Amino acid sequence: KAGVTQTPRYLIKTRGQQVTLSCSPISGHRSVSWYQQTPGQGLQFLFEYFSETQRNKGNFPGRFSGRQFSNSRSEMNVSTLELGDSALYLCASSLSGVWTEAFFGQGTRLTVV
Amino acid sequence: GESVGLHLPTLSVQEGDNSIINCAYSNSASDYFIWYKQESGKGPQFIIDIRSNMDKRQGQRVTVLLNKTVKHLSLQIAATQPGDSAVYFCAEFLGNQFYFGTGTSLTVIP
Numbered sequence: 001k002a003g004v005t006q007t008p009r010y011l012i013k014t015r016g017q018q019v020t021l022s023c024s025p026i027s028g029h030r031s032v033s034w035y036q037q038t039p040g041q042g043l044q045f046l047f048e049y050f051s052e053t054q055r056n057k058g059n060f061p062g063r064f065s066g067r068q069f070s071n072s073r074s075e076m077n078v079s080t081l082e083l084g085d086s087a088l089y090l091c092a093s094s095l096s097g098v099w100t101e102a103f104f105g106q107g108t109r110l111t112v113v
Numbered sequence: 114g115e116s117v118g119l120h121l122p123t124l125s126v127q128e129g130d131n132s133i134i135n136c137a138y139s140n141s142a143s144d145y146f147i148w149y150k151q152e153s154g155k156g157p158q159f160i161i162d163i164r165s166n167m168d169k170r171q172g173q174r175v176t177v178l179l180n181k182t183v184k185h186l187s188l189q190i191a192a193t194q195p196g197d198s199a200v201y202f203c204a205e206f207l208g209n210q211f212y213f214g215t216g217t218s219l220t221v222i223p
Binding site: 004035039040041042043044045056058090092102103104105106107 | 156158209212213216
């Protein structure tokens with residue numbers, strides 16, 4: 001079956017702009033989590049959606065937001081981009097949020113200039 | 114945030130040798146841990162997990178050891194193969210989220 005698909009794979013944006021990233025989970029998976037990965041900070045949890053509801057949220061400012069649609073596809077939005085937002089953004093999907101069955105996508109590499 | 118750190122940022126081993134990757138965590142209340150493998154250009158891949166009520170768990174060629182006394186986690190890979198070359202990082206679960214280490218880059222020398 002198809003894996004977790006993230007689009008776009010690469011993105012370059014200017015400071016102050018906003019960006020929307022997309023994640024299509026594995027068919028049947030209802031939980032989608034988003035992460036930011038940087039060399040210095042490692043992987044940091046952004047939020048988790050389950051059945052269109054945000055279930056958990058990490059310690060990121062309100063500029064980072066997300067949503068999940070009825071087909072479980074999820075989008076993440078970052079407004080007023082800062083240089084420090086440059087990172088690899090990963091999403092992971094699972095049937096119900098059980099971590100042993102979570103699968104990650106390849107990520108979206110965002111560069112803010 | 115929580116601190117999950119790795120003792121060595123890079124590790125090189127000969128093919129066929131055993132590899133040991135270490136991880137220190139900071140909160141004794143963390144009750145669940147996962148090791149991930151991330152190959153270049155790919156997302157993290159689950160390797161093995163362990164709950165805090167255990168001190169050892171074995172998988173296929175991998176073993177995770179948990180020492181709660183010193184808040185230390187290690188991943189042992191037996192008979193390391195070239196395909197094991199990747200970044201490995203641990204994650205601890207506390208509260209309602211995971212906290213991840215920055216990773217150790219493992220290079221297998223043929």
